Amino acid sequence: MNHETATQPSVAGWRNAVLISFALGGLTMATWGPRLPSLRAALGLDNAGIGLVLAGVTVGSIAGLVASSALLSWLGSRAAIRSVSWLIAAGVAVIGVGAGLLHSVPIVTIAFVLLGFGIGSLDVMINVDGAAVERAAGRTLMPLMHAGWSAGSVAGAGLGAACAALGIDFVWQFLGEAVIIVGVATVASRWLPVRLDEDTDRGKPPVADRIRSWLRGWADWRLLLIGLVMLGVELGEGSANNWLTLAVRDGHGKSDAIAATFFTVFAIGETTARVVGGPLVDRIGRVAAVRSTTALGVVGVVLFILTDASPLILVGIVLWSVGVSMGFPLGMSAAADSGPNPAARVSVVASIGYLANLAGPPAVGVLSGSVGLLNALWLIVILLAVGFVAAGVMRPS
Template sequence: MDTDLSPSQIVRWRTAIFAIFLASGLSIATWASRVPAIKQSLGVDNIQIGLLLLGMGVASILGLSVAPIVLARLGAKRGMLGGLLLVAVGVTVIGVGTDLVHSYPVVLIGLALFGFGNGSVDVMMNVEGAAIEKQTGKTILPLFHAFFSFGTVIGAGLGVAAVAMDLAVVAHASIIAVLIVVIAVVSVANVPAREITGDEQATSAPRGWRERLHTAMSAWREPRTYALGVVMLGMAFAEGGANDWLPLALVDGHDADQALGAAGLAVFSIAMTVFRVFGGPLVDRFGRVMVLRVLALTAAAGLLLFILAPTLPLVFVGAALWGAGASLGFPLGMSAAADDPAHAATRVSAAATIGYVAFLCGPPILGFISEHIGLLETLFIVVGLIVASGLFSGAARPLVPAARERVES
């Protein structure tokens, strides 16, 4: 059984998971900020960079897929520690491959380790965040995801500083790797062992890991998992599509210059981060379903305005509405999946896997379609997925005891 936690233990637990979300964002921005330097050092073209991204994406999906097994075998504490250490090793290998051995395969290996570690940690840190929500009775997963965004901003800023100081990729990567290791060790030490996150208490009778794995996979047999998956899929496409295609859509579709393209993405990201910081109290006041429906309407209207607006100021308004509307779908899907504390880890793992696979696979799919019909026209597909997300948002309604029994049966 889980033991009661003191207020100070809960604060340390929450702070630790904030730090882990931040470290994940930091690592991703570190890699992204040095892509030009890596390309130049290796002497590769854009196609080869694309293959590196593909390798990282495949490894990330594998990490997402095995996360339930890691949870069943090791629990969230040891799983997160191992995943973050793997991220640190991967970042270091990327730097070594870039500057010391100038080897494309070594960089690819580093990205595979990096992607696999981040993919598995993504699931487990959401499991922990959902467990904290259940412990405190407050909606705070959006704030955890805001800390991921803070990590990307910090990582991008450090990347700019590293480039300005002409710091080699291997030195930059090694510094970030050490920082990630420190965050991992200190944070995990402050995460309590909880049975609902797969961490058996010392006083509990240990269960066989095969039994725990069977429990972990049970969520995939529940219709509610897939309904929540639709909610998260639409918003994952909305977020991932913006991150990869919004600047280019501004430049190619609205004849903006590259600086305005970057500014459009900044507007989207700021709107999303602000709503993730302040969205929790709105959910606690108005409920998940109402907030999800309103935000789906906001995201769809914003994206339509972005596509169809005749002037750039209106396009930027559309980008802001798009970002605000897409902000809470993913974290609120996590919250809904964790409604039953006894099965929180398994259901959050399944829901997170659906969302992250959509986030990783969505942008390349959009890019392929855009080659045939145009980028702005392709974004109408995302509008349709956002509408579907809103229509399925009733699946996020908090479970009452009778509903929990039906889900479990």
């Protein structure tokens, strides 16, 4: 490393800073979900209206994914991650004030777009940094990083639910979370490298060439196959987040309390699998890790669909959570290692993953209108099986 590349005191400090950044991303994504009823009431909208407002997150995220490579190149790792974290905090604060005090739909919509831009950019940047620190440490760390995101989501959802239960206005919750994000991100960024080795100014191609490199990534068969693996696991994760409780309640006839408990088991299972997954990958390799987990996921979703016995449903949910735990983080590592300009390559596969996570659950919902919710989940089984077959592409170059 050159003198400008890493001013962090140690690889461990760098790893922890990236892990904290992942957790902040998860915390942010869980900010508004528990408070949607209050947001909807404050803005005077129905479900369709609040859905259009939330679409701003999707629009902003796609723009952020596209812009992330250029921002990382321009600002360097430390300044870029710190800046988009501040943008995320600003978006959270403006949503709270815009909805709770100003009751302005346009302001809140714009804030969601900016928030989505920050989240999309941050996701690529921390995955690029995560892949770099993984190489520096000489062992698999990306599953642990993504466990940080999952843990942050659980903490954010719990915080929102607690504030709602205690009658704390969402304005104060959002402003408080914005302050936390700014403070934690500012401190953690001190342990990030100023600029990654592969992104130093020396020998860096012009911006136009880097944009062309990003576009060429969409014609790179290896990146597209990595994206295909991520398509299945992200559809599985997104569908669980959106449909699991309804499938337990309506499809299997269980109570709301059991449905909520089973969803909590899914979240804990996925997080745990990612925490312990790194050493497993170091022992058996990326390909075997992805194939073994996706195979368990296929078994789990099939078991979930076909059985009505609560213990077997619970076993299916645990296997389902393990099945979707490794494909995304290992896909990010594989994309970053697959060639030059890792930020652009990560952006390509992250875009495919986002598409599956955001567009997949609505597709399951549409399909359920014709065949029922449980039968619609066979789509997850099919795509996880496709990911199992395509996982060989994740073998290191």
